[in-house]
Amino acid sequence: MENSLMPTGTFFVRACPTCGRNLEVRVELMAREVECVHCGASFIASAESSSIFDDQRIEQILARAQQYIEATMHRRSSDSLDTAPSERL
Structure with a gap:
């Protein structure tokens, strides 16, 4: 069987509420706690940056x-x- 180059998951881009850097978050992790790979901050993955987090x-x-x-x-x-x-x- 030939190796497929198709992605195994779907991602959305979300800015970290702490450091502001963009992250690719797997859709499967929606509404779960994730950790920023850049600064280590934890937050709940959502499709949109909440203005509360921005504030x-x-x-x-x-x-x-x-x-x-x-x-x-x-x-x-x-x-x-x-x-x-x-x-x-």
């Missing part, structure tokens, strides 16, 4: 950005307090 992702990114800003500002203020006035010039 959560945006909120996560904004929270991380705010943490970075606060840490940077705190580091700068503590560095300036440690420096003697003559060294600040």
Whole structure:
């Protein structure tokens, strides 16, 4: 019997709600928990990206950005307090 090059399953493309990269998800996995091969995040496979997931992702990114800003500002203020006035010039 000859090997067939036909695909064994049907896929749909879905963006990972965490990293945003596109994934090919087998139709058989619809409504099941899957894992992103890029970032390892788990999510429920669905044909469409839910706006709830998109909103959560945006909120996560904004929270991380705010943490970075606060840490940077705190580091700068503590560095300036440690420096003697003559060294600040």
